[in-house]
Amino acid sequence: MSPRSVARRLPAIISLLVSGASFATAACECGYVSSADSGSSALFTDLLETDFLHLEDLSTNTDWAAQKFNLEKADARGKYGEKFTPDNLVTNAISDSTKFTGEGEDGGDPGLILTVSNGLEEGMVPSAEISSDRLDMFYGTYRAGMKLTDVDGTCAAFFWYFNDTQEIDMEFLSTEFNYDNDTYPVNLVLQSREAAADGYDAAGTNDFAKVDLPFNPTTDFHEYRLDFITDRVVFYADGQALATMNGSAVPTSAGHLMLSHWSNGNPLWSGGPPETDAPISVSYVKAYFNSSNTQRQSDWENRCTDINAVNATCNIPDVTADNNDAATFFFTQQENMTVNQTVSGQDSASHRSVAPLTYVIASSVLYVSGCLFGVW
Ligand SMILES: *[C@@H]1O[C@H](CO)[C@@H](O)[C@H](O)[C@H]1NC(C)=O
Numbered sequence: 148m149s150p151r152s153v154a155r156r157l158p159a160i161i162s163l164l165v166s167g168a169s170f171a172t173a174a175c176e177c178g179y180v181s182s183a184d185s186g187s188s189a190l191f192t193d194l195l196e197t198d199f200l201h202l203e204d205l206s207t208n209t210d211w212a213a214q215k216f217n218l219e220k221a222d223a224r225g226k227y228g229e230k231f232t233p234d235n236l237v238t239n240a241i242s243d244s245t246k247f248t249g250e251g252e253d254g255g256d257p258g259l260i261l262t263v264s265n266g267l268e269e270g271m272v273p274s275a276e277i278s279s280d281r282l283d284m285f286y287g288t289y290r291a292g293m294k295l296t297d298v299d300g301t302c303a304a305f306f307w308y309f310n311d312t313q314e315i316d317m318e319f320l321s322t323e324f325n326y327d328n329d330t331y332p333v334n335l336v337l338q339s340r341e342a343a344a345d346g347y348d349a350a351g352t353n354d355f356a357k358v359d360l361p362f363n364p365t366t367d368f369h370e371y372r373l374d375f376i377t378d379r380v381v382f383y384a385d386g387q388a389l390a391t392m393n394g395s396a397v398p399t400s401a402g403h404l405m406l407s408h409w410s411n412g413n414p415l416w417s418g419g420p421p422e423t424d425a426p427i428s429v430s431y432v433k434a435y436f437n438s439s440n441t442q443r444q445s446d447w448e449n450r451c452t453d454i455n456a457v458n459a460t461c462n463i464p465d466v467t468a469d470n471n472d473a474a475t476f477f478f479t480q481q482e483n484m485t486v487n488q489t490v491s492g493q494d495s496a497s498h499r500s501v502a503p504l505t506y507v508i509a510s511s512v513l514y515v516s517g518c519l520f521g522v523w
């Protein structure tokens with residue numbers, strides 16, 4: 148909790164002390180609250196946070212799975228296939244855990260690097276993708292810090308996915324970035340290529356928007372965010388709302404989070420393949436959400452004995468254009484702010500509710516989503 152919000156609560160805390168009101172046994176046990184400043188305020192019971200700037204080895208992080216599969220040319224609907232390989236996922240940690248800027252240990256941008264390689268392998272473009280282990284992510288505020296590539300011809304995507312008609316994508320086509328007139332669009336999509344292939348013109352609906360970012364996304368890390376709350380989805384860049392979508396394509400199920408970076412040479416979408424290796428860097432993912440898992444729901448009910456108790460809920464600090472401090476704040480790096488949460492690297496009874504094998508099968512079926520809109 149920021150000093151400012153603590154100060155704001157001080158009178159309430161004092162009166163609670165006087166009246167002998169209850170205290171939470173551990174902070175945030177009733178959940179995490181997104182502020183009303185950037186959309187409507189909502190409470191979320193669960194979290195997933197990954198500090199990729201300080202992650203040395205992706206395989207040790209139980210919240211994420213590196214994706215490995217081939218998409219042949221016909222299925223990729225481009226000039227070439229796509230080869231998603233863990234070889235194109237490289238961690239480049241900052242050795243000093245207290246520093247959040249500067250080069251990674253291998254030099255260059257720090258974080259998790261997702262590369263689209265120059266050159267084909269068996270007719271496919273080497274690409275990269277990770278998927279969250281958890282599949283129970285329902286309403287939530289989903290945030291990723293990323294620095295995008297200035298190499299022409301790739302599609303970078305941060306997306307939430309359930310199936311081809313229930314997905315929320317932020318898709319960045321490097322070929323659309325225009326350095327001459329300083330225009331950097333992001334494609335915001337609430338629907339699938341299947342729906343589009345059926346003649347549904349998303350561009351004319353409330354389910355698609357191409358919006359210019361308020362900055363050049365290739366020169367620095369920025370926060371990309373999608374809030375999925377009951378009847379609507381709001382997209383943000385550095386805390387600034389880009390678009391709100393509230394049509395019938397707003398998902399109604401729980402899903403999972405993915406980050407991907409690929410190319411298939413389709414001139415109408417990804418363009419490319421890139422003429423040099425094209426890296427994007429992910430500094431963090433922070434997800435605060437309600438779980439669809441009944442065990443997680445009853446865990447919340449059991450630990451949240453008094454939602455009005457002092458510190459029972461915690462405010463999620465927001466990254467804004469003027470304030471990047473929130474980017475380096477993680478509840479999971481504080482003492483006692485994630486009690487009874489599933490946190491990578493910490494023992495917990497309910498971790499990995501989905502067996503890895505099932506997950507691999509599910510994810511290779513489910514992956515076909517981010518960025519494929521408009522590709523045929
Ligand atoms: C954290 O909370 C637990 C109760 O959930 C308590 O036993 C423990 O002392 C707390 N630790 C700190 C450092 O506050």
Ligand SMILES: *[C@@H]1O[C@H](CO)[C@@H](O)[C@H](O)[C@H]1NC(C)=O
Pocket residue numbers: 189190191192286287376377437
């Ligand atoms: C999330 O779940 C909690 C507990 O059930 C509930 O109070 C809250 O309103 C839910 N949030 C949203 C956005 O529905």
Ligand SMILES: *[C@@H]1O[C@H](CO)[C@@H](O)[C@H](O)[C@H]1NC(C)=O
Pocket residue numbers: 310311312313400
């Ligand atoms: C996605 O899931 C929803 C809800 O279960 C279902 O109605 C819809 O038909 C599914 N879409 C696809 C493409 O399977």
Ligand SMILES: *[C@@H]1O[C@H](CO)[C@@H](O)[C@H](O)[C@H]1NC(C)=O
Pocket residue numbers: 325328330
């Ligand atoms: C910048 O140039 C591109 C390509 O010509 C064009 O599509 C876009 O509308 C321009 N943007 C602005 C703000 O002028």
Ligand SMILES: *[C@@H]1O[C@H](CO)[C@@H](O)[C@H](O)[C@H]1NC(C)=O
Pocket residue numbers: 378393394395
């Ligand atoms: C979507 O939001 C707009 C603007 O607030 C509102 O006019 C419209 O009725 C909403 N549509 C639905 C389906 O809720």
Ligand SMILES: *[C@@H]1O[C@H](CO)[C@@H](O)[C@H](O)[C@H]1NC(C)=O
Pocket residue numbers: 148153160170174457458
């Ligand atoms: C509430 O949490 C803040 C931040 O962790 C802490 O400084 C404060 O002491 C807590 N208040 C109470 C009453 O536990």
Ligand SMILES: *[C@@H]1O[C@H](CO)[C@@H](O)[C@H](O)[C@H]1NC(C)=O
Pocket residue numbers: 446449486487488489495496497498
């Ligand atoms: C949360 O607490 C409940 C009750 O003690 C326990 O059964 C459950 O395994 C815990 N879950 C996590 C993720 O720690």
